[in-house]
Structure formats: structure tokens, C-alpha cells
Amino acid sequence: MASSEYLLEVRGLKKYFKVGGKLGEKGGVLRAVDDVSFTLKQGETLGVVGESGCGKSTLGNTIIRLLEPTGGQVLFEGQDLARMTKRQLAAVRPDIQMIFQDPFSSLDPRMRVFDIIAEPLRVHKAARGQELTDRVMGLMKVVGLDASYASRFPHEFSGGQRQRIGIARALALRPKLIICDEPVSALDVSIQAQILNLLYDLQKQFNLTYIFIAHGLPTVKHVSSKVAVMYLGKVMELADKDELFERPMHPYTQGLFEAVPIPDPTLRPEEGRREFLQGDIPNAMNPPSGCYFHPRCPYATEECRKTAPQFRPCAPGSTHYVACHHPLENGQGIVRG
């Protein structure tokens, strides 16, 4: 096994979907994930943020090979997941797990909680008999579920509790990397905070590495060490969390900040619009020319309309990457008012 300082290294990952094109009609190509690269060390969390159709979920599914990548590399501990055979993949599966968005669809409605959490252990013959029972009970305790729930069915639980069951299942094989695909966006506000705290605690406890997918910046704020902002299949900006939240460089990132409602009416804008981003998200089948973001960007120039910007460090040697011809000099992230 090649030694690497990174647990996960994604290089130029692509996932294209063919759309239409049956019976001679002209089909199109949807570039759901287009040339995405990042690295992740053990114990880190990459927050992936973007609006609908930006390809963030496809990215997660492609890394874990629920979808076959169109191109690029996914190096997990130096081995390329993207090129593994089914058999090789089966050996790595336990190390990479996933937590899903919809807690109502992610649990088999006809299985009891015990069996759901025990399934990974049984499949990999990791434990049986009393040891299996002990480990399942241990997992339930870790995620804050009462042991008496073991014999119940998923439909007897609320969304938050179901999400805890899903987390216990993902933890069962002691994975190194967990892909969290919008794990809290289907939950109530007060429950979201519980689950985010739980994920944070588990990470510290088990030295987990997360890829945390979310549609808004607030959600990734607590768990991420790095944040990638995606738009129409491309990463627009990638930086350490604090850096990104304090000094966003891409106008789109700034726009995402501006759009978050502030729970403080005294910071309400007087008159005139605050919203920074005009217009709609373009159809991913037919993205704009040049920089994909230019039609919505208040700073767009002729250059932006013509040529796509490179995704590169904002300064030589910097870990702050941005794909913009005119990065913001002093973008404002967190503090306002």
C-alpha cells in the first residue's frame, strides 16, 4: 500500500450522465461532477456546499462508487477506488460508509432496529451471538438510542431517532471515512443541532474523516475543517473553513452568505434589496459560456463571458483555491453589523 499523508485524494473526478439520445434523437451530456479535486487528511471534514443541481450528492455517490465515475481518480489510502474491481471494492467497503439524507427511506421498513444495525456486522461476519448483541447495544448507546428500542421497527421513530439508527449502522464496521449526504436537511431545527453535535462528538471519539454535504453554509459551519463550494458541477472555491468564512473570494460564495437569513431583526436591511444574487440557477444541461457563474455575477466582465477561469490557489502556495477571474479582495463572510 502506498503511503500517503492523505486519507483521501480526489483528482480530476468526473461524472457525466447521458441524457436522452435514444432512437437517433440528439442527446446531451449532463456534467454533474466536472473535474473535482481535493485532498483530505484523517480526522478532517470537508464540507461540500451548493444549491440544487450543483452535483454535490453525485460527488458523494461517485466517491463511494454507488455511481461509476466517468473519469479521474479517487485515491483512498493510496489505492484508486475508481479503478477497483467489484471484489477489490468489497474489501474496502467497510472503511467507507455513508449517512443518507432521508431518514424515512434509508432504513428498510421491514427490519427491526437491531437487525438494521447488525447487518454490516453480519455481512462481514465481524461478530455473532453474544458478541454481536453486545456490539449492537454498544453502538446504540454511542448514538444515544435507548437499548429498549432494539426490537422496534423504523416507522415507530421520529426523523431524528431514525437518523441516529442510520449513524449507528454506518459506524458498525469502524469506518475511516463517512460520507454524510445532507444528514440533517430533512430534520426539524432543534433536532438538526442534536445530530450535528452527535456527528461532531463521534468524529472526535473515533478519529473519523467526513465528507459533509449540505445545501447551505450554516450547516457545514460546525463540522467542517475545509469547505468546497460547488456550482453546476464545478468547485468554485475551496479553503479552510475559517479562511472561507472570514474571507470568501468567489462572488458566489459571498452570495451564499448574503442569502442566509439572519435570525436578528435589528440587522434587517432598511429599504432596498439586500439580496446579492439575481436570477436563477441555469440548467445544468446547458451551462453558460465562460465562467458558469457569470450571468448571476455582479462583477462579471467580458473575460468571464468568454473563458472559463482556472481552479487554482489564490496565491502561490496557498491552500485557498478559487475559480474566478476577479476574486474578491475583501469579501465578507461571517460578521456583519
Next chain:
Amino acid sequence: MEMQQQTQRKEVLLEVDHLNTYIKTEDRVLQPVRDVSFQVRKGELLGIVGESGCGKSMTSLSIMGLTPKNITVQANHLLLGGKELTKLSRRELREMRGKEMAMIFQEPLTSLNPLFTIGYQLTETIRLHNQVTKKQAWERAVEMLKHVEIPRPEHVMKEYPNALSGGMRQRVMIAIALANRPSLLIADEPTTALDVTIQAQILYLMKQLMKQYDTAIMLITHDLGVVAEVADYVLVMYAGQVVEEASVYDLFRRPLHPYTRGLMNSTIKVHQSEEKLDTIEGTVPSLADMPAGCRFNPRCPFATAACRDKEPPLAEVLPGRKVRCIRWNELGGEGHGEQ
């Protein structure tokens, strides 16, 4: 300050007095909305906040007369512009809808008929309540689409709902809802299904149209941030009851109910740095299994024996401020807005 807020309030448009809803199931009667009373005043935006199952949507459906068949609605009064909605016939109620009150929903795609063009659906709505020719209705429809800031309105009139993005569809829904200039617009989670950048646009649009059309809005949402951005008055609901009512400034400066405070603290504040998130422990109780006494007591860090014993009343504890908590005064709550 609180006194001032009170005296500035305008004429009452909608008066909801002791609204109750019941669902008869096979073995018992459940009560999704319990003794809910509030007022919406002309030209005001009332935000109703709460988590899933708190009864906020059922409240709005009851006002519109759109509750599902198995639900019984009872109220001392449901007065809209002086008309008693509970006493209207189905036909009269139908005429009120669209003309006096209108509603928009979370998912604009399911609210629009996929088989008809935007133009057709919009002109139909206009012609339903007005004696105008097709051409006049068409012109008014285009005008409406301009008001909701849809680019190339003449073109969009000929489109089918599927061809539009979520944000555009919600704009169309707003246009349809406002087409007959209703005095009350009920918006049930209108931006929840939308992306953040689009949400900001729609919220701003609603606020702007509210002034332009002199319409009152009842905005139902789970997001305190949204309320803070646009509401004038706020109703906080929990487990079928109103637990707190206040002007938006009062509420965020000093939330009185432990639930309101818990909700505020667990809302992620992207603009301030903080370490760990505060949470409200436990889960929302189910309709079939409501706790005795104060319905929030099992999750409340301040609950005492008295809270478990008796259901607290919704009392006006400060001028213009109501709260359903017997310990509000001891807790000395402070909002995060105060710094």
C-alpha cells in the same frame, strides 16, 4: 418600547378565536390544533413559527376551509374583514378564496396543473372573480407576471409549469394568489423547497408586493431566520398550541418562552462564531401521546412539578406580549440579538 409597538398596530383583518381541530381516528380523537387565538392586522406580516407537527399548517388550512375531510374544525370566531368564515356555505367560502384570501404552498409544482400553460391558469383565476374579456384578463396576467419580476412575461405565459424553475414557479404561484388582490395571503413554507439564494429573492418579493397590494400576509415557516428577516409580529407554536406571541423585535430581543429560546439557540448563526450548538433535548411529542401539564415540560430544562401538573394559560404578561409559561419571569431570558 413595547408599549409603542402595541399602539402602532393597525386595524384587525383576521380574527381567530379559540380555533380547535379534531381528527377522529378509529379508537380516539386527536387534536392537532388546540385553542389557538390570534389576529392578523391590515398590512402586517404575521410569522407563525414552529417545527413539524406544531399545528401551524393545520391552522392555515382551517382558515381557508381546506382541511381534509376527516378533520373537524371548531372556533368561536374566524372573522375575516368582519365576515364570519365558520358560518359561510361552501359556495360562499369558495368565493372568498382567491378574492378575499389566497394561499401559496411549499411545493409550487404540485399546486400548478402540469397540463395547462401558465397563461391559461393565470387568466382563469382572474376571470373567475372578475367580469373581464379574455384579452383584458391576458393583459392583466402579463402585468401580474411583471409585478412578480418574471423576465420575459409574454413568453412565460405560453410555458407549461414543468419548463420553469422552482423559484419561477413560486413567483407564478404568488402572481396567481395576488391576481384578485386578496386582503390576506397565507404562505405556507413558501421558500422551504427553494435554494437559499432564491429564497432571499422570494422573501424580498413578498415583502415588496405586500406594500404594493396592501395585503396582509400570514407566513408559516420553521425558520426563525426567515421570520427575523420579514415578519412584523410572530406567533410561536408548539405541539398544537401558541406558546408565545410578540412583535418581532421584542421576541428576538427577549424570548420569554423556554421553547422559543431553545429554538433560537439551536438555529445556526452563520454570522457569529460559536463553538458547540445548543440543543433542545428530546423530540416533539406525537399527537397521540401528549404530555400532561405544559406540553413542553419533558424537554424543558426549567420544568418543575407545577409545570407537569397543570397546563399553563397563554397570558399577556407584558404589554403586547403573550406567553404560555408560568416561570417566564424567573428565567430572565435574553435573546442572542441583544449584545
Next chain:
Amino acid sequence: MKKNDKSSLAAAAAAGPKRHRAPRWLRMLWRSKTGLIGFVIVTVVLVFAVFAPWIAPYDPNAINPVDMLKPPAFMEGGDMRYLLGTDNLGHDIFSRIVYGARISMLIGVCSVVVAGFIGTLFGLLAGYYGGILDAIIMRITDAFHAIPRTLLALVAVSVVSGGSVTTLIVVIGITGWITYARLIRSEVLSLKEREFVKAAITIGTPDRTIILRHILPNVFSSFIVVSTLAVATSILAESSLSFLGLGINPPNISWGGMLSTGRNYLATNWWVATMPGIALTLTVLGIMFLGNWLRDLLDPYNQGLQ
């Protein structure tokens, strides 16, 4: 009155749930009137089929030249001994209907087992693996779909020079599998997109285990519902074949055969054909009702609500 109603509702809401002794399926059956009717009809037919020798008042094949073409007991000239009258050979029609239920039920149920097995297997393969396999299986079902089922069965029965119960079961079963294949395939396709199946894949669960543990149990309820309806169609198919003389041969008794005999007397002695016709219609209707009720019963969302 209104006040009264109000306080009673509020009181009921304050009270806890009532206790129930009856199991859920019985309570649901009682509330669904059509389900209840279906249940009663199907039970009666099953009792007929199982206990025919004890229920039928006469030997169904006993020829009685004296009592030929007697009208039903409730008609003028009817005979109390023959509840539903007699046919051209003096057979007691009621006894024949009771015995006919045997063949109908036997063929209905067994052919559905055959069709269900083949169809489920192909549906699972097509839905789960997709690609070429899916394309081939689906084109075969299209081909089957293009030929009327009865015609297909007709050809098959004449090729094997028909008649026996076993051939009918096999022929009706084989011509009926496409319904299952399509249903199971579409269910599998939607289940495959459900996150719990994705979760099983990321755990590293082998395909076989995913199919057996996660997919099959979740298509089971649709399978049962479709099966009840398929029993009805199979019974009709058997009757059609027997009516055309390609199904059950005498001395075995089938409702379709009885219809065929009665056809010659429709103008003069209508009951000979009508009575088995009614039996057939009621049975099919009853099974349909039962199937619709089963769908409600087995719906997991319904279960969650109760």
C-alpha cells in the same frame, strides 16, 4: 346541539385511547364493506371447494332423466329438491356449482403459483441487474403482451392435446407470468433507488443477500395483492378454455363447461347457463374486492398510522 358536539369532541380528545381486543386486520375488514363482502364470498367458495362431497346434496354426475331441465326452486314449476334447478341431463346445478368451485380454485391458485414464481424470478433479475438482461426479458414480455392470452393458451392447450388439470395449470401459469415480471421489475427499480438499498451496497452486502433480505420482503405485499387478482383472471381463463371445449373434459366439472352446455338452452331454460355464470361472476368479484382490501391492509404507511 353544536355546543354539545364541541364539548364532547374536546372531552374525547382529552381522554386516552380506547382498548381494542380484535386484531387489526379484523377491524379493517369490518370497516371496509367491500372487503367484507369479498372475504365472505371467497370463504364460501373455498368451503365449497374443500368440502364439496359433504355440501353437495347430489352426486354431480348422476344422470336423472326424470328431472331434466327443472327450473330453480324459487320459480314456478320449480322443485324444492333442486335449489338451482337441473340441466339437460338432470344433473343438480347446485351440486355441480359446488364441485365446479374445486376445479376453479385449484386451477386459479396453482396457476398463479406457477406464474408468480416465473414472473418474480424474471422481474427481480430484470429490475436488479438491468442492462442487456432487462432488455431481453422486457422484450419477451412485450411479445407475450402482443398476443391475446386466451389465444396463446388455446394454441398451447391444443398442441399438448389439452384437457387435464395439470396442463391447464401449466398453460395458464406460463401465459400469466408477464404481469408479475413487469410489476416486480418496476417495484425493484424504485426500491433500488431507495436509500436503504444504497446503504446495503455501501456496507458491502452481496447482491444475493440484498435481493433476498431487502428487495423481496418489500415487494411481497404487492405480490400478494396482484396474486389475488391473478387468481380471478386465471379462473376466468380456465372457464373460457373449458367453454371452448379445450379445458376440463367431462366427467370433471368446471363452471366454464357448464356455461358451454347451458348455451344451447339459453332461450328456453336460461338457468342452466346463468347459474354457473353468476357463480363465476360473484367469485371473480369477491376475489377482486378482497384484493383491493389486502392492498390497504398491507400498505406499510397504513400500518404506521394505525
